[in-house]
Amino acid sequence: xxxxxxxxxxxxxxxxxxxxxxxxxxxxxxxxxxxxxxxxxxxxxxxxxxxxxxxxxxxxxxxxxxxxxxxxxxxxxxxxxxxxxxxxxxxxxxxxxxxxxxxxxxxxxxxxxxxxxxxxxxxxxxxxxxxxxxxxxxxxxxxxxxxxxxxxxxxxxxxxxxxxxxxxxxxxxxxxxxxxxxxxxxxxxxxxxxxxxxxxxxxxxxxxxxxxxxxxxxxxxxxxxxxxxxxxxxxxxxxxxxxxxxxxxxxxxxxxxxxxxxxxxxxxxxxxxxxxxxxxxxxxxxxxxxxxxxxxxxxxxxxxxxxxxxxxxxxxxxxxxxxxxxxxxxxxxxxxxxxxxxxxxxxxxxxxxxxxxxxxxxxxxxx
Amino acid sequence: xxxxxxxxxxxxxxxxxxxxxxxxxxxxxxxxxxxxxxxxxxxxxxxxxxxxxxxxxxxxxxxxxxxxxxxxxxxxxxxxxxxxxxxxxxxxxxxxxxxxxxxxxxxxxxxxxxxxxxxxxxxxxxxxxxxxxxxxxxxxxxxxxxxxxxxxxxxxxxxxxxxxxxxxxxxxxxxxxxxxxxxxxxxxxxxxxxxxxxxxxxxxxxxxxxxxxxxxxxxxxxxxxxxxxxxxxxxxxxxxxxxxxxxxxxxxxxxxxxxxxxxxxxxxxxxxxxxxxxxxxxxxxxxxxxxxxxxx
Amino acid sequence: xxxxxxxxxxxxxxxxxxxxxxxxxxxxxxxxxxxxxxxxxxxxxxxxxxxxxxxxxxxxxxxxxxxxxxxxxxxxxxxxxxxxxxxxxxxxxxxxxxxxxxxxxxxxxxxxxxxxxxxxxxxxxxxxxxxxxxxxxxxxxxxxxxxxxxxxxxxxxxxxxxxxxxxxxxxxxxxxxxxxxxxxxxxxxxxxxxxxxxxxxxxxxxxxxxxxxxxxxxxxxxxxxxxxxxxxxxxxxxxxxxxxxxxxxxxxxxxxxxxxxxxxxxxxxxxxxxxxxxxxxxxxxxxxxxxxxxxxxxxxxxxxxxxxxxxxxxxxxxxxxxxx
Numbered sequence: 001x002x003x004x005x006x007x008x009x010x011x012x013x014x015x016x017x018x019x020x021x022x023x024x025x026x027x028x029x030x031x032x033x034x035x036x037x038x039x040x041x042x043x044x045x046x047x048x049x050x051x052x053x054x055x056x057x058x059x060x061x062x063x064x065x066x067x068x069x070x071x072x073x074x075x076x077x078x079x080x081x082x083x084x085x086x087x088x089x090x091x092x093x094x095x096x097x098x099x100x101x102x103x104x105x106x107x108x109x110x111x112x113x114x115x116x117x118x119x120x121x122x123x124x125x126x127x128x129x130x131x132x133x134x135x136x137x138x139x140x141x142x143x144x145x146x147x148x149x150x151x152x153x154x155x156x157x158x159x160x161x162x163x164x165x166x167x168x169x170x171x172x173x174x175x176x177x178x179x180x181x182x183x184x185x186x187x188x189x190x191x192x193x194x195x196x197x198x199x200x201x202x203x204x205x206x207x208x209x210x211x212x213x214x215x216x217x218x219x220x221x222x223x224x225x226x227x228x229x230x231x232x233x234x235x236x237x238x239x240x241x242x243x244x245x246x247x248x249x250x251x252x253x254x255x256x257x258x259x260x261x262x263x264x265x266x267x268x269x270x271x272x273x274x275x276x277x278x279x280x281x282x283x284x285x286x287x288x289x290x291x292x293x294x295x296x297x298x299x300x301x302x303x304x305x306x307x308x309x310x311x312x313x314x315x316x317x318x319x320x321x322x323x324x325x326x327x328x329x330x331x332x333x334x335x336x337x338x339x340x341x342x343x344x345x346x347x348x349x350x351x352x353x354x355x356x357x358x359x360x361x362x363x364x365x366x367x
Numbered sequence: 368x369x370x371x372x373x374x375x376x377x378x379x380x381x382x383x384x385x386x387x388x389x390x391x392x393x394x395x396x397x398x399x400x401x402x403x404x405x406x407x408x409x410x411x412x413x414x415x416x417x418x419x420x421x422x423x424x425x426x427x428x429x430x431x432x433x434x435x436x437x438x439x440x441x442x443x444x445x446x447x448x449x450x451x452x453x454x455x456x457x458x459x460x461x462x463x464x465x466x467x468x469x470x471x472x473x474x475x476x477x478x479x480x481x482x483x484x485x486x487x488x489x490x491x492x493x494x495x496x497x498x499x500x501x502x503x504x505x506x507x508x509x510x511x512x513x514x515x516x517x518x519x520x521x522x523x524x525x526x527x528x529x530x531x532x533x534x535x536x537x538x539x540x541x542x543x544x545x546x547x548x549x550x551x552x553x554x555x556x557x558x559x560x561x562x563x564x565x566x567x568x569x570x571x572x573x574x575x576x577x578x579x580x581x582x583x584x585x586x587x588x589x590x591x592x593x594x595x596x597x598x599x600x601x602x603x604x605x606x607x608x609x610x611x612x613x614x615x616x617x618x619x620x621x622x623x624x625x626x627x628x629x630x631x632x633x634x635x636x637x638x639x640x641x642x643x644x645x646x647x648x649x650x651x652x653x654x655x656x657x658x659x660x661x662x663x
Numbered sequence: 664x665x666x667x668x669x670x671x672x673x674x675x676x677x678x679x680x681x682x683x684x685x686x687x688x689x690x691x692x693x694x695x696x697x698x699x700x701x702x703x704x705x706x707x708x709x710x711x712x713x714x715x716x717x718x719x720x721x722x723x724x725x726x727x728x729x730x731x732x733x734x735x736x737x738x739x740x741x742x743x744x745x746x747x748x749x750x751x752x753x754x755x756x757x758x759x760x761x762x763x764x765x766x767x768x769x770x771x772x773x774x775x776x777x778x779x780x781x782x783x784x785x786x787x788x789x790x791x792x793x794x795x796x797x798x799x800x801x802x803x804x805x806x807x808x809x810x811x812x813x814x815x816x817x818x819x820x821x822x823x824x825x826x827x828x829x830x831x832x833x834x835x836x837x838x839x840x841x842x843x844x845x846x847x848x849x850x851x852x853x854x855x856x857x858x859x860x861x862x863x864x865x866x867x868x869x870x871x872x873x874x875x876x877x878x879x880x881x882x883x884x885x886x887x888x889x890x891x892x893x894x895x896x897x898x899x900x901x902x903x904x905x906x907x908x909x910x911x912x913x914x915x916x917x918x919x920x921x922x923x924x925x926x927x928x929x930x931x932x933x934x935x936x937x938x939x940x941x942x943x944x945x946x947x948x949x950x951x952x953x954x955x956x957x958x959x960x961x962x963x964x965x966x967x968x969x970x971x972x973x974x975x976x977x978x979x980x981x982x983x984x985x986x987x
Contacts, residue, residue: 094945587794
């Protein structure tokens with residue numbers, strides 16, 4: 001009897017707990033608008049204008065580009081020095097997810113490696129979306145070939161390597177670009193992303209622009225790579241394939257390639273010089289890009305003798321009519337101001353001064 | 368008495384040799400199955416322990432989550448531990464009672480009627496829904512309206528657990544022999560009392576088994592949480608408000624990063640998750656064994 | 664007994680025609696509601712995912728949906744390659760997991776003395792608590808490179824032979840259909856083992872003893888007394904395991920090779936529906952996103968079909984084994 005009562009009570013208790021949980025959830029979160037709840041009190045009186053305001057409080061939710069994740073994590077932690085009550089949650093998940101989340105209103109800003117594609121515009125229901133470029137970064141072409149220190153590649157050769165036409169390292173096309181190097185007859189193993197990514201998108205865009213008749217697989221966040229290529233998840237996955245496979249070649253974000261100590265190729269840019277990836281060569285590329293009035297631009301295949309041709313950029317997208325204007329402005333002005341100083345040691349490139357200034361000026365459009 | 372006509376003597380020797388051999392072969396195969404499954408278990412545990420044990424410490428289990436670039440000595444996975452416990456706990460509270468109740472309907476009240484067969488069939492189908500689709504589903508009906516919070520994640524996990532709990536519980540209930548029920552009815556019990564006092568306790572061992580499997584799965588799921596809880600770096604004890612995080616999500620995010628600190632944290636989180644889940648399972652089985660009738 | 668009040672109802676049918684106590688009614692309603700909740704959730708899932716996938720279905724039409732051409736950059740989204748990958752990896756998982764699980768379950772219930780079965784049960788539990796992402800990581804970091812060597816030697820050995828060559832011959836890759844199937848098998852073994860063990864344990868002692876009394880060996884007893892009684896339960900647990908194998912997302916995404924192709928070579932890389940959804944969802948938008956959600960709908964449909972087939976097969980064999 002005693003045991004029966006316990007069990008009955010347990011069942012009843014479990015059900016009622018669940019019911020209470022449901023009711024409580026509906027009533028408490030029903031008051032918050034779509035987006036994070038908790039104290040969104042923008043209690044900062046000095047929050048107007050573009051200057052960093054001390055003591056903004058609130059919680060911002062964001063998702064999107066994983067390229068930005070390392071930067072966002074550092075900035076989120078660093079901003080606690082000046083605004084300890086400002087909490088930012090950056091969820092990553094991909095540029096496409098970020099844009100969709102922004103259109104649905106569940107995040108306050110979204111990181112995106114590319115502008116909103118035409119077919120997605122309708123999802124925003126006419127809302128005015130502002131682009132804030134926040135970070136530049138080169139894509140390194142990493143390789144694992146003992147004895148070869150400074151590999152030189154150009155667009156067409158890279159395209160042929162990555163679509164499987166060139167199969168071994170001692171191919172004449174590679175030899176022609178690297179006359180002094182001893183290239184073994186090892187087979188080339190292509191390391192690429194198994195998940196979709198802005199890195200893939202921009203890398204393939206580079207191939208399209210630099211090798212127009214040669215690269216036939218198009219430009220997209222995911223490519224139909226040759227079936228003998230090896231896929232890794234995330235930059236880390238591609239890194240580990242390159243590291244562990246002699247003869248492998250892959251494309252990785254520069255910041256992640258540096259973290260894994262991989263050898264990186266110098267790539268021939270549109271002016272004909274072979275440039276190695278670095279923060280300065282990336283900034284040089286961005287400085288030469290044509291910036292549209294809405295602050296979108298592409299640094300891929302930029303002109304300029306010292307530009308690294310496989311450089312790309314990422315924006316934070318904001319709804320101009322966001323309900324958390326003060327907090328968003330405070331965080332973004334940090335990213336565009338002191339936050340840029342964090343970039344070099346993270347192995348990204350800071351924005352060129354002209355673009356940074358335009359972005360800061362655009363902050364006033366957030367109402 | 369006349370001697371019995373020629374009848375074959377009863378053969379009391381061992382069974383014919385090929386039957387005996389077959390029996391022995393089968394026994395060997397069963398032992399082999401056991402040994403075979405131990406191989407991946409040992410290797411996985413070895414990998415997790417060798418990569419993750421070094422980082423486990425009090426700090427690791429409680430400190431906030433640092434940026435990926437920082438080395439393993441800084442920060443920890445505290446928010447993820449708390450998040451996993453609260454979200455999986457809430458999901459269990461929702462799914463297990465509902466699932467057992469549903470199984471009771473299917474087996475005791477519905478018997479073999481059309482509705483129960485329908486529900487049972489679709490519960491089976493629901494076990495095949497990929498966890499990411501479950502996450503998307505909860506995203507469209509909950510997160511879009513109520514934002515990122517732990518409850519959304521709990522709903523997604525509960526949806527994953529529910530079909531397993533229902534089907535396994537129903538099976539266990541159906542294995543309770545009818546004479547037990549009939550004896551109880553004969554004593555004048557109502558159906559609910561029969562179910563709660565006779566059927567459920569008899570089947571409780573199996574029901575708990577099924578429920579534990581469901582909980583173990585839910586504790587290790589990543590994809591549904593990506594859409595429903597976002598991610599945080601500091602502990603959020605309020606499961607109803609604000610974004611949250613959980614160990615599997617952190618494992619996945621950190622392990623795909625090239626920074627050694629992040630990777631070490633990923634494996635530490637993996638070890639933590641396995642240990643927490645295993646302890647819960649052992650405790651649950653122990654408690655069940657105490658309450659179960661003698662003779663199992 | 665003599666205190667049976669007029670409220671007490673004898674027997675489930677309430678043949679005495681008295682009103683049932685409120686608690687009993689309430690309980691029944693509660694139980695029914697729980698059952699209906701499952702149905703409601705499922706219908707909601709089906710409806711919302713189909714809605715989101717509709718733009719894909721309308722853009723591609725039936726022939727497009729089932730084509731093999733999957734090329735996001737040219738807006739072509741044919742799902743057949745992924746259906747194939749899911750089917751093959753799940754099939755491999757079941758073929759490996761079922762004998763293993765049943766062997767262990769029988770070992771635990773029939774062979775091993777009671778004292779020893781507890782630690783083994785805990786070992787199986789340990790297998791169950793390994794998170795799917797850890798299986799995937801271990802699979803790609805440890806298992807796949809090791810398997811690559813094994814695949815290469817097997818592949819070279821059977822190259823050119825008629826059937827084996829097309830199944831196991833080159834090209835081979837560590838991350839492949841077979842590796843994914845293997846990892847999935849490890850993941851679903853605990854489910855099938857645990858549930859089957861519970862089912863087998865409920866076989867009445869009388870049936871077992873009867874078989875022994877007739878001179879059966881242990882194996883014959885299992886076949887004659889245990890199997891008919893637990894057949895339905897074991898098949899149910901296998902179906903649960905199969906569902907899990909088909910829907911497993913992260914582990915498959917990490918080890919299947921993400922290179923969609925329809926090929927008989929089991930050691931070649933491939934792709935499956937949950938894997939591609941997980942891998943590509945982050946950057947997808949518009950028709951691409953609708954196509955990925957549509958893959959979820961297809962998986963739904965596939966699960967339904969397989970469950971129907973499995974059930975009818977089981978029903979037929981149960982009828983046969985039970986006798987008239």
